[in-house]
Amino acid sequence: xxxxxxxxxxxxxxxxxxxxxxxxxxxxxxxxxxxxxxxxxxxxxxxxxxxxxxxxxxxxxxxxxxxxxxxxxxxxxxxxxxxxxxxxxxxxxxxxxxxxxxxxxxxxxxxxxxxxxxxxxxxxxxxxxxxxxxxxxxxxxxxxxxxxxxxxxxxxxxxxxxxxxxxxxxxxxxxxxxxxxxxxxxxxxxxxxxxxxxxxxxxxxxxxxxxxxxxxxxxxxxxxxxxxxxxxxxxxxxxxxxxxxxxxxxxxxxxxxxxxxxxxxxxxxxxxxxxxxxxxxxxxxxxxxxxxxxxxxxxxxxxxxxxxxxxxxxxxxxxxxxxxxxxxxxxxxxxxxxxxxxxxxxxxxxxxxxxxxxxxxxxxxxxxxxxxxxxxxxxxxxxxxxxxxxxxxxxxxxxxxxxxxxxxxxxxxxxxxxxxxxxxxxxxxxxxxxxxxxxxxxxxxxxxxxxxxxxxxxxxxxxxxxxxxxxxxxxxxxxxxxxxxxxxxxxxxxxxxxxxxxxxxxxxxxxxxxxxxxxxxxxxxxxxxxxxxxxxxxxxxxxxxxxxxxxxxxxxxxxxxxxxxxxxxxxxxxxxxxxxxxxxxxxxxxxxxxxxxxxxxxxxxxxxxxxxxxxxxxxxxxxxxxxxxxxxxxxxxxxxxxxxxxxxxxxxxxxxxxxxxxxxxxxxxxxxxxxxxxxxxxxxxxxxxxxxxxxxxxxxxxxxxxxxxxxxxxxxxxxxxxxxxxxxxxxxxxxxxxxxxxxxxxxxxxxxxxxxxxxxxxxxxxxxxxxxxxxxxxxxxxxxxxxxxxxxxxxxxxxxxxxx
Numbered sequence: 001x002x003x004x005x006x007x008x009x010x011x012x013x014x015x016x017x018x019x020x021x022x023x024x025x026x027x028x029x030x031x032x033x034x035x036x037x038x039x040x041x042x043x044x045x046x047x048x049x050x051x052x053x054x055x056x057x058x059x060x061x062x063x064x065x066x067x068x069x070x071x072x073x074x075x076x077x078x079x080x081x082x083x084x085x086x087x088x089x090x091x092x093x094x095x096x097x098x099x100x101x102x103x104x105x106x107x108x109x110x111x112x113x114x115x116x117x118x119x120x121x122x123x124x125x126x127x128x129x130x131x132x133x134x135x136x137x138x139x140x141x142x143x144x145x146x147x148x149x150x151x152x153x154x155x156x157x158x159x160x161x162x163x164x165x166x167x168x169x170x171x172x173x174x175x176x177x178x179x180x181x182x183x184x185x186x187x188x189x190x191x192x193x194x195x196x197x198x199x200x201x202x203x204x205x206x207x208x209x210x211x212x213x214x215x216x217x218x219x220x221x222x223x224x225x226x227x228x229x230x231x232x233x234x235x236x237x238x239x240x241x242x243x244x245x246x247x248x249x250x251x252x253x254x255x256x257x258x259x260x261x262x263x264x265x266x267x268x269x270x271x272x273x274x275x276x277x278x279x280x281x282x283x284x285x286x287x288x289x290x291x292x293x294x295x296x297x298x299x300x301x302x303x304x305x306x307x308x309x310x311x312x313x314x315x316x317x318x319x320x321x322x323x324x325x326x327x328x329x330x331x332x333x334x335x336x337x338x339x340x341x342x343x344x345x346x347x348x349x350x351x352x353x354x355x356x357x358x359x360x361x362x363x364x365x366x367x368x369x370x371x372x373x374x375x376x377x378x379x380x381x382x383x384x385x386x387x388x389x390x391x392x393x394x395x396x397x398x399x400x401x402x403x404x405x406x407x408x409x410x411x412x413x414x415x416x417x418x419x420x421x422x423x424x425x426x427x428x429x430x431x432x433x434x435x436x437x438x439x440x441x442x443x444x445x446x447x448x449x450x451x452x453x454x455x456x457x458x459x460x461x462x463x464x465x466x467x468x469x470x471x472x473x474x475x476x477x478x479x480x481x482x483x484x485x486x487x488x489x490x491x492x493x494x495x496x497x498x499x500x501x502x503x504x505x506x507x508x509x510x511x512x513x514x515x516x517x518x519x520x521x522x523x524x525x526x527x528x529x530x531x532x533x534x535x536x537x538x539x540x541x542x543x544x545x546x547x548x549x550x551x552x553x554x555x556x557x558x559x560x561x562x563x564x565x566x567x568x569x570x571x572x573x574x575x576x577x578x579x580x581x582x583x584x585x586x587x588x589x590x591x592x593x594x595x596x597x598x599x600x601x602x603x604x605x606x607x608x609x610x611x612x613x614x615x616x617x618x619x620x621x622x623x624x625x626x627x628x629x630x631x632x633x634x635x636x637x638x639x640x641x642x643x644x645x646x647x648x649x650x651x652x653x654x655x656x657x658x659x660x661x662x663x664x665x666x667x668x669x670x671x672x673x674x675x676x677x678x679x680x681x682x683x684x685x686x687x688x689x690x691x692x693x694x695x696x697x698x699x700x701x702x703x704x705x706x707x708x709x710x711x712x713x714x715x716x717x718x719x720x721x722x723x724x725x726x727x728x729x730x731x732x733x734x735x736x737x738x739x740x741x742x743x744x745x746x747x748x749x750x751x752x753x754x755x756x757x758x759x760x761x762x763x764x765x766x767x768x769x770x771x772x773x774x775x776x777x778x779x780x781x782x783x784x785x786x787x788x789x790x791x792x793x794x795x796x797x798x799x800x801x802x803x804x
Contacts, residue, residue, distance in 0.1 A: 028565045029053050029193050029200040032170040033347035036214045036253035037283045038206030042182035046073070048217045049193060050170035050346055051200065057174045059194040061627055062205060063666045067184025076173040078221055079161040087161075091154045094147065100138035166222040169289075170347055173219060180207055186410070190666050192627065198565025199627045199671035201651055204283045206351065209408060213246045214253040215262065218346050243334065248274070249355025249409070254337070256295065256348040261338040266354065268327040275359045275381050276301060276335055277315070277322040277412070279351045285508055285663050286655040287347065293510075293655030295348040296340040299323055304332045313340060315361070316541060317480045317511075322359060324381040358382045358404055358411035362541045365425070365446035366477040367417030368392050376416065379540065382406055392418045399477075415477050417545060419444055430457050433492060433528050441468070442549030449481060449531075449538040458529045458548060462521040469551050469582055470529050474544040475513040476506050481542045485515040486530040495519055495527075499534055505556050505579045507650065507663040518551065518583065553584035557606075557634045557647035562665035564630075567674045569621035571602065571783045573614050573718065573756045576647065577662060578606045578634075585609045586636050590647065593631040596620075599670075603754035603786025606634070614719065614756050616786040619672050627669035682713075682759050682781060685735060689752070689788035695744030696794050697727055700787065702736045702759075712736075714778055718756040723747030724789070726757075742791055749793045754786040 031051035039045050047070070049060075054077070060070035079087075098104075165171035174193060186209050190202035244264040246252060254262045268274065281294040299321045301310040312323035327333070337350060360380040368374030374390045384406045392400075397420055401413035422440075426447025430437040436459035439445060447456055462468060474481035487496040501516035503509075513534075521527065531546055556579040566572040578588055588606040592599055598620025606613045632647035649668035653661050685701040692698040702713065713736045715726050723746030727739040738757070760778040 027053050028198040029057065029195045030169065031191075031193060031200045031203050033284060033349050034191055034203050034205060035217050035255055035346070035349050036212070037204060037279075037349050037351055038208055038212075038251070038253075039178060039180050040208050040210065040212045040251070041180055041184050041186065043212065044177065044179045045212075045214075046217070047176050047178045048219060049174040049176060049191075049203075050172070051174070051193070052169050052172055053197060054172040054174050054193065054195065056195040056197065057193050058196070059626065060176050060178075061192045061194060061199070061669070062189050063202070064185060064187070064189040064207075067181040068178065068189065068205070068207065069181075070176045070178045072174060073177050074173075074175040076175070076219060076221065078165045078171050079157075079163055081163065084158070084161055084163060087154055087158050091151070091158065094151050094154065096134050097138045097141050098143050098147070098151070100135050101141050101143040162221045162223050164224040166224045167289075167345060167347075170345075171221050173221070175219070192563060192669060194627060194671060196673060198673055199563050199669055201561070201563050202665050202667075202669075206279075206283075208251050209410075210249050210251045210353065210355065211247070212251045212253060213244060213264070215244065215255065218255055218257070222346070246354070249353075249357060252335075252352045252354065254350055254352075255346055256297075256337070256339055256344040256350065257346070258344040259342050260344050261336060263334050263336045265332055265334050267330075267332055269330050270327055272327040273324070273356055273382055274327060274354065275322065275324050275357050276310075276312075277353045277357075277359060278320050278337060279353075280349070281319045283349055283351065284347060286653040286661060288654040289657060290343065290345075291656045293659070294319060295343075295350070297321055297350055298338055298340050299352075300336045301325055302334045302336065303328075304334075309333070317475070318478070324359070355409070356382055356406075357409045358384065358406040360402070360404065360411050360414045362479070362543065363402060363414050363416060363477075364448065364540075364543045365423075366415075366473065366479060366543050366545050367419060367423075367444070367446065369423045369444075370395055370397055370418050370420050376402060378402075378404065380411070383411070390416055417473060417477055419547075421547065421549060426456055431455050433457055433459075433488070436528055439548060442547070442552075444545055444547045446543070446545055447531075448540065448544070449533045449542040450540070451538040453532075453536050454538045455530055455532040458531075458546070460527055460529075460548060462525065462527050464521060464523045466521045467518060467551055468521060468527070469518045469547065469549055470516070471501075471547045472515045472531065472544050473547075474542075475509060475511070476503065477543075477545070479541065479543045480537070481544050482511075482513040482534045482537070483515040483544060484532050484534045485517050485546075487517060487519055488528045488530065489522075490526045490528075495522075503579070504577060504662055505558065505648075507653075507661045510655070510659070510661075551582035553638050554581040554643065554645075555579060555584055555588060555634065555636060555638075556581075556645055557588070557590070557632070558650040558662045558664070559632050559647045559668060560650050560652045560662065562649040562651050562668050563627075564617065564668070564670040566617065566619050566670065566672055567782075568619060568623050568672050571616045571618045571785050573616050573783060573786070575612060575614050575652070576606055576632075576634075577612045577650075578610065580611065584636075584638060586638065588634045588636045590615065590632060590634050593633050593646075595630060596628060598622075599630070600785075603788050605788070607752035610753065613754055614786065615754055616756065616783065617670075618785055619670070622672070623674060624670075624672040627671050630668045630670050632668070682784060684784055684787055689790045690740065690755075691790050691792045692724070692740050692742045693794040694742055694747065694749050694791050696742060698740045698742075698789075700738045700740060702738055702784070712762050713781075714760040714762075715784075716758045716760065718758050718783070720755060721747060721751060721753055723751075724755065724791075740789070744794070747791050749791050751791040753789060755789055756786060757784040758782075759784060 034049045062068040184207050186207050189205045191205040193200045246266050278297045280297040286293050298313045310323045310325040312321035315322040362379040364377045376390050395418050399415045402416045403413050404411045421442050421444050423444045429435050436457040438459045472483040484499045496517045496519040498515045498517040502512040558577040560575045587608050590604045600618045602616040634645050649665045650662040653663050683703050685703050715738045723743040727741040759781040761781045
């Protein structure tokens, strides 16, 4: 009997202690916004974090080292149905007690009628027996002013209860107090919240140096309401919010609610050269359920009489607007911010910098050669210098920030590319084939499309069979150029053309405006690369770097998600994206770098020819005291040499209901929560990869823990390749056999990858006891480590053990 109870306890324990990653992720904290999204060095202030599944929030973590701390003040949540029902019962009880104390038989009858009407349609209006029971129950009761106050509070809670929040993903609010140390490094960081259920996704959080002013934060949860017949018209007719007065220089924080127009007032003196720069999309890059998929801020400046002096709805091509204006007279001025189409919500968060601060709008050239110094021309507002020297003598290839300082004010950073190839400058005139600029391959040319309809042409000599690559880097380096590339032969015949080329590594660009082409030359001779703007625009800002070279096979990696929550001793799937360059198609081995003991990867290879693969991370059984930073790297043999590349953590974010983007994160954080009840994990036995014949099956032996009362095991493939499925399972003593099937019409020989398998079980019925509904229920038991597989040509027989 004791043994049966122990088995039942263990069965219940494993149900609570294990779950497949997909189910566990539903309860992991998710944050949608933080307001304000930053603060000044040396300040202490309140931040409202809006999200979902925030129950039990116990810590807030910031990237970027020490200097920023936070503690939870309050958690605000929508009222659950149970909480609502409990309040109604409490009110009923209070009202019944008051009626008995006051000997109010009419009130009792009304109360009874109310109760009946709630529960039974057309119930009798009175029931003397129940009234008598209520009188006896409260015979010695009293009624005080405190009781009356409690009735009012309960009624108010019921009346203001939010049970259907308008935006569930941001319907829970964690109010935290943030303290920024005086010596905290300024700049952008990432904020994550931690709870017993895990660690959240990252959000941008800025440490600034200017005085900060903030609108009062929204701490109420919006109830779902019917859509307006014409929301744009209704919104525009609303009066603007009260103005806030600030002193310059300053950072102004706010939230735009539906139809709102925020204004703030400041004094300025004649001749001041003011920059007004908003951050909105920079703080929250994508909104899944908004079109466009971000807060599209619009800025305007007015004088005291309401005359518009400056306006901006973007900064060149960037969605966040910035403007510059010289103050015409001493006096008061007003900055206005709103959404371009009068949308709004609590996560329409902004930060606006206002003052005589430096702001860089463009660089030229956009990059330089590693091991050398490059003179860089600056364009912008309030810049202390027109040129800086970028020293790349000790730098490896990559993107580096360029900033300048005006006193204590630091400008925005602009990207500067460093590469190892020889470089040269574009030389005009080079607008035609006849005037084409001669270049020797390989080379990177730095140039500009100087005016509308300008076209820069470059000439090189090639041989039959040579493969040539031409790639533009402009939009990825914050240039407004929308490039087009054309390759022609000596006679002017077009051989290749490209307008836009998607780079998944550029996760913040929704218009992949840079061009790329790769072409095999048909004969010895002279060839021409033509570069122009696809929108027929041009000017001093339209800079570019164009690489003309032989292919340079290489790769980058993105690892999704940037925050991982996993129960101790369990396995969770992650996705690795391979950003292959110049035709590289080889295998890429992925590894954890300097990982804590017990962290292991399963299926840690991106197979040749594939751009992404799901693999698994298994962690030790001991819970972590806080999030653990993980670093990843990829290794591959490229043209006979070993290449190692760091893997960048990223969030897979949706925009406008449909489009997905890999948005880079500063860090990858893993939270190991709880503890797996099993002493040994469910595991795969035998060699991998599993070889599945096209049109046939392969058998995989699965070993289960012997200390748990597991009944039958069931296996489900998570997002499998088309054509691969679980045919059946069969118990086999101490192991269970999983049979994989390959549909030859959908999966061909040569297909490789990983299978992610979720495991379910039915609890073992106690000895001598009949099977019950509880013992027939399938319960989650976690995920297996990734199982590498390969589809092979079918043997004469249709079934094989596939090496397992």
